[in-house]
Amino acid sequence: MKFTFFIIAFFVIGTLSVQAQTTQDTLDIKKVALAYIESQHTPNPKQMEDALHPRVVKRSVFKNKKTKKDYVSEYSAENLVILAESYNTAGDKFPKAPRKDLKLLDVSALTASVKLIADEWFDYMHLVKTNGEWKIINVLWQYNKISEHQ
Template identity: 65%
Template sequence: MKKNTLLCLVLMLCSQLIFGQTKQDSLEIKQAALDYIESQQKPNPKQMDGALHPRMVKRTFWKDKATGKDYLRETTTETMVLLAESYNKNGDKFPASPKKEVFLLDVSERTASVKLIADEWIDYMHIVKLNGSWKIINVLWQFKDTKLH
């Protein structure tokens, strides 16, 4: 039993050396994703700005009502900061206890892939560590009910 415990400990330490992920990194990655959604739930543009890289791009698919064709919609950091300021200003866009689940899909030393499930949305995020801070650089999202697009 002691050999198995020692082996598990050695493997865990080696994985930390190989992949560079620390518990603090995991917490900061998760916090970036939470800042992204929480800044919309309780309007806070500064919180949103802190979570996003200045060159972040958020994308989703949409259907053109006139032609019925699918296309990609893109949103920038600037637009998301403005959205965080105004989207839920009246407090009517989210339930009283909003859902927010963050799943770390893959974490390396300076990059991470994250899945955020929040009420009606699913967001896949790429998060990068630059100058010691984890920032969201890409978001691909969809409604859970894709007919809403």
């Protein structure tokens, strides 16, 4: 009985020590994820660039109206920086108090998964910690209204 308790306690404690999420990691991950959306709210290409890993890819699925075939749309780091510079220059793409809810789905020593819920869409983001900094390396997104993907 004592041996069983010891084994269970060992695995529970061992599992806890594997989790590498620190308070600073949590703050840094949230900061990077928010920089991604806030750089679009108030056009700021530098803020976007700082949040991205150079090999980031942003993807979503759309349907071609003419052929009715699905295809995957992809954006690179360069596309996202240009998006941050140009998307909301007139200030009319977001509400005055835009939604930017974050959910940390999983965090380990070098990787993290985050869900960002914005006004018209949501993004699933993967982040990597390289050279001591968290950066977005993958984004998979979808409009809330599936009809927007047509």
